[in-house]
Amino acid sequence: KALHLGMFEIGRPLGKGKFGRVYLAKERKTGFLCALKVLHKSELQEGRVEVQLRREVEIQSNLRHPNILRFFGHFHDSKRVFLIIEYAAQGELYKMLRKAGSFSEPRAASYIAQMASALSYLHKKHVIHRDIKPENILVGSHGEIKLSDFGWSVHAPTNRRTTLCGTLDYLPPEMLREEPHGEKVDLWSLGVLMYEFLVGAAPFEDAPRETQSRIVRLRYQVPDFVSPEAKDLITRLLRLDPEKRLPLDQVAEHPWIVKHCKSQTARERNRNSQQRE
Numbered sequence: 001k002a003l004h005l006g007m008f009e010i011g012r013p014l015g016k017g018k019f020g021r022v023y024l025a026k027e028r029k030t031g032f033l034c035a036l037k038v039l040h041k042s043e044l045q046e047g048r049v050e051v052q053l054r055r056e057v058e059i060q061s062n063l064r065h066p067n068i069l070r071f072f073g074h075f076h077d078s079k080r081v082f083l084i085i086e087y088a089a090q091g092e093l094y095k096m097l098r099k100a101g102s103f104s105e106p107r108a109a110s111y112i113a114q115m116a117s118a119l120s121y122l123h124k125k126h127v128i129h130r131d132i133k134p135e136n137i138l139v140g141s142h143g144e145i146k147l148s149d150f151g152w153s154v155h156a157p158t159n160r161r162t163t164l165c166g167t168l169d170y171l172p173p174e175m176l177r178e179e180p181h182g183e184k185v186d187l188w189s190l191g192v193l194m195y196e197f198l199v200g201a202a203p204f205e206d207a208p209r210e211t212q213s214r215i216v217r218l219r220y221q222v223p224d225f226v227s228p229e230a231k232d233l234i235t236r237l238l239r240l241d242p243e244k245r246l247p248l249d250q251v252a253e254h255p256w257i258v259k260h261c262k263s264q265t266a267r268e269r270n271r272n273s274q275q276r277e
Ligand SMILES: O=C(Cc1cc(-c2ccc3c(-c4nc5ccccc5[nH]4)n[nH]c3c2)n[nH]1)Nc1cccc(F)c1
Pocket: 014, 015, 017, 022, 035, 037, 053, 056, 057, 060, 071, 083, 085, 086, 087, 088, 089, 090, 091, 092, 138, 148, 149, 150
């Protein structure tokens, strides 16, 4: 069906991405809420990001997973390109993390289990995300997390061509060394993400040069308040050798995840059965 701006009522700004502004939008006919990302063709041309945007659209168009932000379609007028993206009603996870300081182990385990599910789905399609960090995770209306911003995702294997921008905190050693890298880069970042959820700061957080040397030397410490099971999973993901990082199917079965998530579903089962009584 023909998509065009008139079919949407534009609401408040949701955020300013690096290449565009995102607005809350409502489809007039159905009342369906979505996030409408507006990109100016002039910026796209000068930034030579057209190729990257086409790749993102192509990658995102055939992704369907509850923990991956849906891409519904796109359209353009003479000056702008519009991306219709899923609206995540509870907003940005990193704001929740900064407000809470750090997350409880059950909450962090639930998020890591959902991330492992999303990454497993992406890797089966040979898509590497390469930019896992709290800033790229949104939260849906039921508190479920939604991985977003595939600005850096490419089909594996690859060698990064464009320069990195933003924090180094999440980069695995092989990307710092600009070596060829594969899907296992997302396992390293998952370990960094888990550490940051539980501790409130990234494991190698420091001045940029320090961070780089701490990453390649694997110099980090897990505070004592982190449970031994959680520490065990972090150390199995933060491995310098990509081949030694715990595979995603084993992350989902790790005792720390099972302890918090199986009981989570068990609690839900009990709650439901009580409601039925
Ligand atoms: O460009 C992006 C990444 C992206 C997503 C978003 C984005 C930003 C914010 C939101 C939100 C949202 N909900 C909120 C609730 C409260 C407060 C803030 C909120 N932001 N929902 N969905 C979003 C989506 N900005 N940029 N993805 C993309 C997807 C498909 C094709 C493509 F070329 C790019």
